[in-house]
Amino acid sequence: MNTFFKALIKSIFGDAANTLAVLVAAGVAFVLAGAGQNALAGWGLVAVLLPAMVWLAGSYGRPKD
Structure with missing residues (x-):
């Protein structure tokens, strides 16, 4: 179950996934x-x-200028 949520969060948030997973937890x-x-x-x-x-999701989703 925990792995599922980590994979889901990582697929949505990418690079910020670890930080976000800790905050959500x-x-x-x-x-x-x-x-x-x-x-x-x-x-x-x-x-x-x-x-x-x-x-964060919005900022990570935008292309870099």
């Missing part, structure tokens, strides 16, 4: 860590990371 771990404030902190982290991942 950290966010998911926070969400799964427990209820209450831990879960809220995890969802907050995911909410912060998602735009960053989209931006």
Whole structure:
């Protein structure tokens, strides 16, 4: 399962895959860590990371000038 997600992330994000995989794993771990404030902190982290991942994916997808 872990390998599947790594392959999926790498196919989408390319060079940034390792960094993104770590960030996503950290966010998911926070969400799964427990209820209450831990879960809220995890969802907050995911909410912060998602735009960053989209931006990184866009910047890596563009041809270099």
